Amino acid sequence: MERIVIKGGRPLKGTIKIGGAKNSVVALIPAALLADGNVTIQNVPNITDRDALFDIVKFLNCDIKQDGNVVKINSSKLRNTLITQELSVKLRASYYFMGVLLGKYKHVEMFFPGGCNIGNRPIDIHLKAFKEMGATVTKRGHKYMLDAEHLHGADIKLRFASVGATINIMLAAVLADGVTTIKNAAKEPHVVDVANFLNTIGAKIIGAGTDIITITGVKKLGKNVNYSVVPDQIEAGTYILMGALLGKNLKVDGIVPEHNQALFEKLEKMGVKFTLGDTYVILNKSRKLKPVDVKTLVYPGFPTDLGQPMSVLLTQADGESVFEETIWENRFGHFPYLIKMGAKIETEGRIAKIHGKTNLTGTEINATDLRGGAALILAGLIAKGKTTIYDIDHILRGYENIINKLSNVGAKIELEEYNVE
Numbered sequence: 001m002e003r004i005v006i007k008g009g010r011p012l013k014g015t016i017k018i019g020g021a022k023n024s025v026v027a028l029i030p031a032a033l034l035a036d037g038n039v040t041i042q043n044v045p046n047i048t049d050r051d052a053l054f055d056i057v058k059f060l061n062c063d064i065k066q067d068g069n070v071v072k073i074n075s076s077k078l079r080n081t082l083i084t085q086e087l088s089v090k091l092r093a094s095y096y097f098m099g100v101l102l103g104k105y106k107h108v109e110m111f112f113p114g115g116c117n118i119g120n121r122p123i124d125i126h127l128k129a130f131k132e133m134g135a136t137v138t139k140r141g142h143k144y145m146l147d148a149e150h151l152h153g154a155d156i157k158l159r160f161a162s163v164g165a166t167i168n169i170m171l172a173a174v175l176a177d178g179v180t181t182i183k184n185a186a187k188e189p190h191v192v193d194v195a196n197f198l199n200t201i202g203a204k205i206i207g208a209g210t211d212i213i214t215i216t217g218v219k220k221l222g223k224n225v226n227y228s229v230v231p232d233q234i235e236a237g238t239y240i241l242m243g244a245l246l247g248k249n250l251k252v253d254g255i256v257p258e259h260n261q262a263l264f265e266k267l268e269k270m271g272v273k274f275t276l277g278d279t280y281v282i283l284n285k286s287r288k289l290k291p292v293d294v295k296t297l298v299y300p301g302f303p304t305d306l307g308q309p310m311s312v313l314l315t316q317a318d319g320e321s322v323f324e325e326t327i328w329e330n331r332f333g334h335f336p337y338l339i340k341m342g343a344k345i346e347t348e349g350r351i352a353k354i355h356g357k358t359n360l361t362g363t364e365i366n367a368t369d370l371r372g373g374a375a376l377i378l379a380g381l382i383a384k385g386k387t388t389i390y391d392i393d394h395i396l397r398g399y400e401n402i403i404n405k406l407s408n409v410g411a412k413i414e415l416e417e418y419n420v421e
């Protein structure tokens with residue numbers, strides 16, 4: 001087994017390059033199966049969620065080749081069989097095979113997806129939309145079977161602007177008969193990226209990035225395409241927060257600044273020193289930080305996936321910050337460990353009062369989920385002494401080369417083998 005060991009307090013200087021967006025690529029890999037030709041995807045991050053999707057693509061008898069950050073997929077020999085529980089529980093995004101296979105073959109069988117333990121995670125919004133498009137849904141235990149004699153366009157109003165449902169509906173609708181309209185659609189950058197990719201392979205989607213997306217079904221998707229994944233808004237935000245805590249002219253490079261507008265607004269209010277360029281930001285540690293209230297919201301609001309890393313910055317502000325998580329029920333799993341390190345945090349439901357400034361001290365802690373794990377790395381980097389983080393698989397699911405990226409800018413962080421007793 002491996003754990004992460006950090007010796008805290010080192011300034012971060014140099015450049016961190018941001019990779020392709022995890023939450024886009026986990027949809028693009030299944031989406032590539034919609035195309036009849038060869039699909040090349042550039043800027044695919046080396047994360048374990050990617051590998052879990054590769055396993056499903058191979059299981060469906062498709063060709064997949066990976067060379068560094070370039071992935072080539074050919075689905076000409078696709079066999080549409082039941083996706084096993086073992087494969088689908090490895091990640092939440094396995095649900096994108098539902099939209100893809102329903103769209104292409106009008107039939108899909110798979111088990112309920114897995115993912116981080118951050119809340120209930122139902123898929124009722126996805127299934128309701130598929131039914132509105134003419135599919136029947138049969139559920140036996142954890143297994144789902146979707147069939148559509150005639151998959152057709154529909155006027156779909158989402159009860160919540162779900163990222164997964166918006167993408168899944170687009171995946172099914174691109175090959176459906178007629179026009180599908182998604183109202184109250186999610187507007188996250190990765191939703192736009194998936195729409196751009198689908199249009200590149202021949203789909204007709206307009207309005208991605210706004211509340212209303214319109215998809216006109218086509219008969220066939222294909223031709224050989226080459227697509228590059230959008231930079232990861234959340235990876236960027238995580239390193240930006242590290243720069244706010246420890247930066248000495250730390251450059252976070254290869255970003256789309258407007259995707260992190262909500263974060264930059266909060267940093268400005270707190271008094272963080274940063275200089276924004278077209279595709280980069282340079283950050284310096286501030287001696288004094290002001291407290292700020294943060295409420296997570298759908299895009300363009302403050303992203304839920306940055307709430308946990310942000311909470312670490314709030315422990316370093318002088319005074320009380322109120323932090324509210326509105327998207328997931330259970331995104332406070334890292335708090336007991338921050339408290340163990342010396343943070344002062346009181347929670348009531350989905351609201352946390354964070355009292356700063358507190359000095360953190362290194363200790364042994366556990367990553368409970370992906371972004372909570374990233375938050376613990378932030379805490380370890382600023383803590384006095386040695387921090388050891390266990391259950392790091394959660395972190396490696398979504399952060400490419402995090403150990404190297406941080407070591408290269410001066411952090412004392414390494415992976416260490418250990419034996420489980």
Ligand code: EPU
Binds near residue numbers: 160164
């Ligand atoms: N929801 C339902 N029913 C549904 C779908 C969602 O009630 O059918 C609820 C969820 O329970 C949750 C809220 O709606 O309370 C948001 O869910 P959404 O569908 O938007 O999230 P998701 O597609 O499951 C993606 C990302 C998450 C990210 C959210 C919100 C992937 C694979 N996951 O999840 O990423 O938090 O959007 O932006 O794209 C992460 O990267 O750490 C992560 C958890």
